[in-house]
Amino acid sequence: xxxxxxxxxxxxxxxxxxxxxxxxxxxxxxxxxxxxxxxxxxxxxxxxxxxxxxxxxxxxxxxxxxxxxxxxxxxxxxxxxxxxxxxxxxxxxxxxxxxxxxxxxxxxxxxxxxxxxxxxxxxxxxxxxxxxxxxxxxxxxxxxxxxxxxxxxxxxxxxxxxxxxxxxxxxxxxxxxxxxxxxxxxxxxxxxxxxxxxxxxxxxxxxxxxxxxxxxxxxxxxxxxxxxxxxxxxxxxxxxxxxxxxxxxxxxxxxxxxxxxxxxxxxxxxxxxxxxxxxxxxxxxxxxxxxxxxxxxxxxxxxxxxxxxxxxxxxxxxxxxxxxxxxxxxxxxxxxxxxxxxxxxxxxxxxxxxxxxxxxxxxxxxxxxxxxxxxxxxxxxxxxxxxxxxxxx
Amino acid sequence: xxxxxxxxxxxxxxxxxxxxxxxxxxxxxxxxxxxxxxxxxxxxxxxxxxxxxxxxxxxxxxxxxxxxxxxxxxxxxxxxxxxxxxxxxxxxxxxxxxxxxxxxxxxxxxxxxxxxxxxxxxxxxxxxxxxxxxxxxxxxxxxxxxxxxxxxxxxxxxxxxxxxxxxxxxxxxxxxxxxxxxxxxxxxxxxxxxxxxxxxxxxxxxxxxxxxxxxxxxxxxxxxxxxxxxxxxxxxxxxxxxxxxxxxxxxxxxxxxxxxxxxxxxxxxxxxxxxxxxxxxxxxxxxxxxxxxxxxxxxxxxxxxxxxxxxxxxxxxxxxxxxxxxxxxxxxxxxxxxxxxxxxxxxxxxxxxxxxxxxxxxxxxxxxxxxxxxxx
Numbered sequence: 001x002x003x004x005x006x007x008x009x010x011x012x013x014x015x016x017x018x019x020x021x022x023x024x025x026x027x028x029x030x031x032x033x034x035x036x037x038x039x040x041x042x043x044x045x046x047x048x049x050x051x052x053x054x055x056x057x058x059x060x061x062x063x064x065x066x067x068x069x070x071x072x073x074x075x076x077x078x079x080x081x082x083x084x085x086x087x088x089x090x091x092x093x094x095x096x097x098x099x100x101x102x103x104x105x106x107x108x109x110x111x112x113x114x115x116x117x118x119x120x121x122x123x124x125x126x127x128x129x130x131x132x133x134x135x136x137x138x139x140x141x142x143x144x145x146x147x148x149x150x151x152x153x154x155x156x157x158x159x160x161x162x163x164x165x166x167x168x169x170x171x172x173x174x175x176x177x178x179x180x181x182x183x184x185x186x187x188x189x190x191x192x193x194x195x196x197x198x199x200x201x202x203x204x205x206x207x208x209x210x211x212x213x214x215x216x217x218x219x220x221x222x223x224x225x226x227x228x229x230x231x232x233x234x235x236x237x238x239x240x241x242x243x244x245x246x247x248x249x250x251x252x253x254x255x256x257x258x259x260x261x262x263x264x265x266x267x268x269x270x271x272x273x274x275x276x277x278x279x280x281x282x283x284x285x286x287x288x289x290x291x292x293x294x295x296x297x298x299x300x301x302x303x304x305x306x307x308x309x310x311x312x313x314x315x316x317x318x319x320x321x322x323x324x325x326x327x328x329x330x331x332x333x334x335x336x337x338x339x340x341x342x343x344x345x346x347x348x349x350x351x352x353x354x355x356x357x358x359x360x361x362x363x364x365x366x367x368x369x370x371x372x373x374x375x376x377x378x379x380x381x382x383x384x385x386x387x388x389x390x391x392x393x
Numbered sequence: 394x395x396x397x398x399x400x401x402x403x404x405x406x407x408x409x410x411x412x413x414x415x416x417x418x419x420x421x422x423x424x425x426x427x428x429x430x431x432x433x434x435x436x437x438x439x440x441x442x443x444x445x446x447x448x449x450x451x452x453x454x455x456x457x458x459x460x461x462x463x464x465x466x467x468x469x470x471x472x473x474x475x476x477x478x479x480x481x482x483x484x485x486x487x488x489x490x491x492x493x494x495x496x497x498x499x500x501x502x503x504x505x506x507x508x509x510x511x512x513x514x515x516x517x518x519x520x521x522x523x524x525x526x527x528x529x530x531x532x533x534x535x536x537x538x539x540x541x542x543x544x545x546x547x548x549x550x551x552x553x554x555x556x557x558x559x560x561x562x563x564x565x566x567x568x569x570x571x572x573x574x575x576x577x578x579x580x581x582x583x584x585x586x587x588x589x590x591x592x593x594x595x596x597x598x599x600x601x602x603x604x605x606x607x608x609x610x611x612x613x614x615x616x617x618x619x620x621x622x623x624x625x626x627x628x629x630x631x632x633x634x635x636x637x638x639x640x641x642x643x644x645x646x647x648x649x650x651x652x653x654x655x656x657x658x659x660x661x662x663x664x665x666x667x668x669x670x671x672x673x674x675x676x677x678x679x680x681x682x683x684x685x686x687x688x689x690x691x692x693x694x695x696x697x698x699x700x701x702x703x704x705x706x707x708x709x710x711x712x713x714x715x716x717x718x719x720x721x722x723x724x725x726x727x728x729x730x731x732x733x734x735x736x737x738x739x740x741x742x743x744x745x746x747x748x749x750x751x752x753x754x755x756x757x758x759x760x761x762x763x764x765x766x767x768x769x
Binding site for chain 1 (some may be wrong): 436455681682689
């Protein structure tokens, strides 16, 4: 399904397509790019996009964005996702960058934005805490002003790829007496500061994506406060809005469905009744993708005409993640007995893995995808958002 | 991708909306369904005067050239108002078959009566053994001079009791399930040898079992082209039924939402309960997705997409399941009231259930979608 494109937009699509085909590093074509690449490897594509000037589609031109229209941004997203490229680190480019250029001061913009674009700085997100998941406004990590510094104490968790991070953007409590939402500030912390400790959390798929981050008497210069003290909740909500855009994941789901079809063809004989059952289940999830894709194109076309999409991002997050979970589950079922095996991490150490190659990542993907309906505002929170904003409940 | 209506299409939509709002509220519909005939000839004439019966036909055929988009617009509004008059049967099915399969003389002869509202039609393709297979035809057609003579039994023919003419699928050759050898025939409903057993359907319409004993009939188009023509016709009628379903889904969602904001239990409105809020969000999402897919299918019908037939099956299935989900939940959230004949909710439920049977249920179409997949 294609958006109806003007000749200019169609030329742009071809340009993006060719650029990806000619420039995406072979080194990054590994079985599971999200877990199998070193930090340096995963930055290769980032640096290529940076050189091309395409690293930050969302950013205004004055800060280093390419100045694309909504349609062009969507085309870029569609093409990179269809080609299976690893997206640049969202915490840097999509999340903290826009907060800094929207709410930060000139010195912060000058200091941080170029290093985000170039990939010199790797950012992680200090939001969740052991006691603050969906109810994020209850964060307890404390920042107490002492002269020109804040002294920060607390425990952040589920911090994605903190093991690679140079910086962490944190929600910290600066006014313990205010209402939960109004005592929070948005603070940028250098991960090399004394008192910052990262402890890996290994998830059920065996991979190391998330971490605990402990902050013990960390001294943070006051110039690292973004915007005003105690206004951090506003910035945090702004950022979460960005996190949910483009979570429909049409390109990714489409790629995984075609892989699933190949697996079913290879693993299940056509005269087995299970074959028909798989064909039906695959068709159903394929139609889910088609309907979501048609919805995404409808919303993009409306946005290009200046119509506010409302909480469409919540709809995309809910359906996009549910669909991808279904696909990974079907794939895991399709490989039958081989679904018992799982690759060891770190990958690439030549561990033995039974079964055909196309089955090797099915187990870990199936397990890893359970996170999708939990993170980025759980799907229940997204339903609350739609209930309030659209249904007026 | 988002269909932006032209001025003409916007005019069509607002005029259908106005007509139905003024003359086809739920009480008016109830009276129509309960009347002797079970539909309203006055309404039908009003549709004709508004140009609805001419809208989808090409201008050469005497229509307004609105194509599948105009059908979508009309059927979406008809779905919202649970219109029972046989627009689908007369205009989309019979009209479409005549326009696409008929000879120039047949088009000239038959389409004006549809457009001016004077002639009503029904399509008799289903038989006892056919289920959803368009090629499964036992009814026989034998050539006699320039005419044909038909014999056989047709079943569950919606709108047949209202019709002046029938289009009947029948075999000139081949075995009962062969694709070849099936033709489509125009039959005068009052001709000798045509016998109808009429009855009511769950969605407030009338249908009939039809027995044909040596009935004189005229071949539509050419011999042996029946199954192909019916398949193309099914793609078009799926477009119409999907639009109707989406209209009904939207009405069910707003009725349910309104109800949840007024109905009180445990000292508060039931809409304040999170379990019901999330259910209604899922109903909202189902509607949005169905609407998107409906538009996508309509645009493909318009452009004659290569994968059109596969897409039609996909949409019939996905929108069918969406409709079933929303209708189930709408009744559930209305509680006992949802079970009553007095409330419109149950009537939408019944219409959606009927749509899901006509021309193949969601389970049939999801398999057809899978089997037409070149990559599988």
